[in-house]
Amino acid sequence: MEQFKRQPRLPKFAVPNRYDIRLKPDLIECRFSGSVAVDIDIITATHFIVLNAAELTIANDTVSFTSHDSSKVFKPSKVELFDDDEILVLEFPEEIPIGLGLLNIQFDGILNDGMKGFFRSKYEHNGEKRNMAVTQFEPADARRCFPCWDEPACKATFKLTLDVPSDLVALSNMPVAEEKIDNNLKTVSYQESPIMSTYLVAVVVGLFDYVEDHTPDGVKVRVYCQFGKANQGKFALDVAVKTLGLYKDYFDTPYTLPKLDMIAIPDFAVGAMENYGLVTGRETDLLFDDQHSSVANKQWVVVVVAHELAHQWFGNLVTMEWWTHLWLNEGFATWVSYLAADGLFPEWKIWSQFLHESEAGLRLDGLAGSHPIEVEVNHFREIDEIFDAISYKKGASVIRMLQSYLGAESFQRSLALYIKRHACSNAKTEDLWAALEEGSGEPVNKLMATWTKQQGYPVVSVKVNNQNLEFDQSQFLSSGAQGEGQWIVPITLCFGSYDVRKNFLFQTKSETRDVKELLGSPISEDNKSWIKLNVEQAGFYRVKYDELLAAKLRYAIERKLLSPSDRFGILDDTYALCMARKESLTSLLNLMAAYREEDDYTVLSNLLSISQKVERIAADAVPALLDYFKQFLINILQYSAERLGWDLKPGDTHDNALLRGEILTSLAKFGHDLTLDEASKRFQAFLEDRNTPLLPPDIRRAVYVAVMKRATKSNRSGYESLLKVYRETVLSAEKTRILGSLSSSSDPDLILEVLNFMLSSEVQIQDAPHGLGVNREGRDVVWAWLKENWEHISKTYGSGFLITRFVSATVSPFASLEKAKEVEEFFDSHPMPTIVRTLKQSLERVNINANWVQSVQNEKGLADVIKELAYRKY
Numbered sequence: 001m002e003q004f005k006r007q008p009r010l011p012k013f014a015v016p017n018r019y020d021i022r023l024k025p026d027l028i029e030c031r032f033s034g035s036v037a038v039d040i041d042i043i044t045a046t047h048f049i050v051l052n053a054a055e056l057t058i059a060n061d062t063v064s065f066t067s068h069d070s071s072k073v074f075k076p077s078k079v080e081l082f083d084d085d086e087i088l089v090l091e092f093p094e095e096i097p098i099g100l101g102l103l104n105i106q107f108d109g110i111l112n113d114g115m116k117g118f119f120r121s122k123y124e125h126n127g128e129k130r131n132m133a134v135t136q137f138e139p140a141d142a143r144r145c146f147p148c149w150d151e152p153a154c155k156a157t158f159k160l161t162l163d164v165p166s167d168l169v170a171l172s173n174m175p176v177a178e179e180k181i182d183n184n185l186k187t188v189s190y191q192e193s194p195i196m197s198t199y200l201v202a203v204v205v206g207l208f209d210y211v212e213d214h215t216p217d218g219v220k221v222r223v224y225c226q227f228g229k230a231n232q233g234k235f236a237l238d239v240a241v242k243t244l245g246l247y248k249d250y251f252d253t254p255y256t257l258p259k260l261d262m263i264a265i266p267d268f269a270v271g272a273m274e275n276y277g278l279v280t281g282r283e284t285d286l287l288f289d290d291q292h293s294s295v296a297n298k299q300w301v302v303v304v305v306a307h308e309l310a311h312q313w314f315g316n317l318v319t320m321e322w323w324t325h326l327w328l329n330e331g332f333a334t335w336v337s338y339l340a341a342d343g344l345f346p347e348w349k350i351w352s353q354f355l356h357e358s359e360a361g362l363r364l365d366g367l368a369g370s371h372p373i374e375v376e377v378n379h380f381r382e383i384d385e386i387f388d389a390i391s392y393k394k395g396a397s398v399i400r401m402l403q404s405y406l407g408a409e410s411f412q413r414s415l416a417l418y419i420k421r422h423a424c425s426n427a428k429t430e431d432l433w434a435a436l437e438e439g440s441g442e443p444v445n446k447l448m449a450t451w452t453k454q455q456g457y458p459v460v461s462v463k464v465n466n467q468n469l470e471f472d473q474s475q476f477l478s479s480g481a482q483g484e485g486q487w488i489v490p491i492t493l494c495f496g497s498y499d500v501r502k503n504f505l506f507q508t509k510s511e512t513r514d515v516k517e518l519l520g521s522p523i524s525e526d527n528k529s530w531i532k533l534n535v536e537q538a539g540f541y542r543v544k545y546d547e548l549l550a551a552k553l554r555y556a557i558e559r560k561l562l563s564p565s566d567r568f569g570i571l572d573d574t575y576a577l578c579m580a581r582k583e584s585l586t587s588l589l590n591l592m593a594a595y596r597e598e599d600d601y602t603v604l605s606n607l608l609s610i611s612q613k614v615e616r617i618a619a620d621a622v623p624a625l626l627d628y629f630k631q632f633l634i635n636i637l638q639y640s641a642e643r644l645g646w647d648l649k650p651g652d653t654h655d656n657a658l659l660r661g662e663i664l665t666s667l668a669k670f671g672h673d674l675t676l677d678e679a680s681k682r683f684q685a686f687l688e689d690r691n692t693p694l695l696p697p698d699i700r701r702a703v704y705v706a707v708m709k710r711a712t713k714s715n716r717s718g719y720e721s722l723l724k725v726y727r728e729t730v731l732s733a734e735k736t737r738i739l740g741s742l743s744s745s746s747d748p749d750l751i752l753e754v755l756n757f758m759l760s761s762e763v764q765i766q767d768a769p770h771g772l773g774v775n776r777e778g779r780d781v782v783w784a785w786l787k788e789n790w791e792h793i794s795k796t797y798g799s800g801f802l803i804t805r806f807v808s809a810t811v812s813p814f815a816s817l818e819k820a821k822e823v824e825e826f827f828d829s830h831p832m833p834t835i836v837r838t839l840k841q842s843l844e845r846v847n848i849n850a851n852w853v854q855s856v857q858n859e860k861g862l863a864d865v866i867k868e869l870a871y872r873k874y
Contacts, residue, residue: 019148130207136268177191668706
């Protein structure tokens with residue numbers, strides 16, 4: 001049996017074809033019992049059957065294998081569960097022959113509190129605390145519910161039967177085939193599923209209300225939620241019905257199940273999960289309240305629903321062969337969710353916000369501790385950490401880059417071919433490239449291998465030399481180190497206007513092009529002959545311009561000659577180059593000043609984010625200049641703050657509603673007194689009347705942050721009032737809004753009180769990380785608190801995705817090499833396999849921050865520049 005331990009994959013002796021599963025959850029004792037009968041195909045004559053199981057008690061005398069050919073029953077001589085490897089090994093005294101057979105196993109398990117496998121979630125009904133049973137099997141936790149071949153390539157059909165209390169709702173992937181009631185117990189049998197992977201099987205048992213609708217071609221769609229919240233499910237329901245139709249057309253393949261349920265779960269570790277026919281998710285991801293949810297909440301519901309429904313095709317119908325190809329699921333679902341949102345709400349112009357996805361991917365992939373899109377996964381414990389910005393956001397970004405290169409029609413046609421060709425089976429990245437090559441006639445595999453198989457991305461440097469444009473590419477690293485690697489880069493550039501546009505593939509380390517030959521006319525001395533690379537930021541790379549070209553682009557930005565996407569890209573690239581010490585902070589600040597009259601939401605949102613990061617570095621590097629820094633940042637926000645004001649205006653756009661809250665939040669964080677005073681008045685009005693028009697949902701976070709900015713251990717009335725609002729609201733989005741604001745205090749004693757509150761029973765387990773985003777004054781407090789509570793935190797959160805949030809949020813903000821050493825020493829003595837990659841990345845960020853701080857301290861003339869910008873009259 002030892003031969004099967006520590007193997008990355010299950011042996012291929014047997015392949016499952018069909019599961020017949022029966023489960024009986026006990027919601028009082030939080031246990032369950034069950035049985036599974038698996039039709040399997042023995043591929044190689046063997047004495048062993050090896051499958052996955054974890055945290056289950058196997059009734060050894062119930063295990064048997066019956067050959068279909070001879071009807072002979074084989075009983076194992078040994079049944080052993082290897083906990084570390086999460087495998088169940090059955091050893092038989094006789095050799096099991098090649099052919100079909102039936103494997104029977106009975107088992108018992110625990111409805112755990114870890115929000116993975118088969119777990120319990122808690123809710124309240126009519127004042128009574130109750131439990132519900134929920135599954136979350138991705139990536140590798142179906143084995144915690146029933147013994148199975150828990151790998152995506154081991155697809156099978158599933159027939160489920162549940163024995164549950166008769167007053168409860170019991171849901172699974174498929175519609176109910178039969179229901180029998182016997183006193184207080186009912187037995188619910190479901191239709192057999194189409195072929196699918198184990199991680200997509202789903203069960204939910206509890207007390208729920210729902211809203212219902214149908215697609216034009218008869219698919220029943222429901223949104224389930226706690227009683228009293230059904231109205232909050234109507235928006236997601238409408239989005240789901242329309243999205244199913246949109247995807248049916250785009251993929252040229254109908255949704256394959258007779259129903260689609262979506263259910264809002266109170267305790268849920270991941271955001272949402274695409275189980276075939278039964279999407280599960282947090283309440284904040286699926287519920288929307290017209291009166292108390294913000295425009296940002298509304299947009300989030302659309303993106304989440306569109307993402308999970310995209311998986312019904314990309315992931316469920318066509319499934320990655322192994323977790324190395326996770327990006328095929330997540331990258332595509334991320335990209336196509338914007339396609340759907342844009343189709344449903346074109347007035348939102350949401351594609352411009354896709355730049356936030358790309359920026360997050362670029363940020364993580366700029367670390368030496370990143371990983372390729374196609375990452376080698378050698379053990380199931382490595383899987384959780386690759387559900388990150390590389391698989392989702394870089395994956396989505398390279399898809400957008402490829403679509404831009406191939407053209408929208410060719411790309412869509414090829415995708416439909418890929419879906420049809422691999423429906424009900426598994427696919428690798430190369431299968432997608434083959435379909436795209438066939439549909440476009442372009443060498444997609446050669447082009448894209450440089451983006452998916454190697455880590456990182458290039459920075460393309462461009463400079464003018466005697467009417468020649470000189471291009472160079474090298475790997476961009478935020479540390480400023482010299483990277484390796486070479487990419488086939490789809491270069492797009494505009495010259496003086498968007499009418500003069502050129503494209504070419506940059507396939508070497510360096511290249512020189514004659515300007516007149518490339519662009520049709522020479523570069524003149526005036527600012528009108530600007531050149532912008534990576535037009536509309538369609539490519540996943542950064543650009544570094546020489547001083548001449550950078551000055552011309554500043555001119556173009558100030559006069560709004562560039563599109564919002566290109567204004568975003570120039571700012572973001574300059575910030576990244578400044579962090580990598582390839583540009584001075586002076587040049588970044590002068591560029592930021594050019595955005596004072598910016599009016600685009602996505603560009604301003606990035607400006608706000610960069611402003612807060614730069615302020616943190618300045619606080620560490622030149623604390624004596626911090627007040628000047630804040631004044632400069634307030635100055636560049638004033639124009640937009642005054643344009644938008646505090647109150648909704650007639651004809652306000654979706655973007656204005658998003659932007660108003662973000663700008664006021666930033667001004668509050670920078671300690672702008674007028675903002676803090678106005679916020680205090682509006683909060684007082686809100687405390688007296690929860691429906692006051694003075695505090696609509698879109699600006700509540702800004703006001704809550706402002707309230708906490710002035711709260712201290714001795715002046716705690718604002719804090720106590722916010723806690724009161726938290727305790728009274730039943731809306732999850734409002735609770736998370738408050739939790740994300742509580743850590744805005746600058747008083748270390750109050751920050752510690754807030755952190756302890758995050759671990760209290762009043763805060764749902766998945767919401768605790770919302771309180772970790774403290775300001776600079778709170779960094780040491782959080783670190784001391786994390787160390788003191790590590791045993792509890794690692795036990796509570798250590799088995800899933802959430803533990804990585806605690807590590808990255810606590811460690812990454814530091815900016816000293818001494819602190820990095822201290823962190824490293826602590827985790828050396830408290831090792832945990834599931835945080836290895838996250839810890840490495842977080843420590844790298846600390847080192848990057850420390851080197852940046854030192855660089856800023858050595859920058860000559862910086863003080864004069866900051867003072868001039870702080871007092872500049874616009």
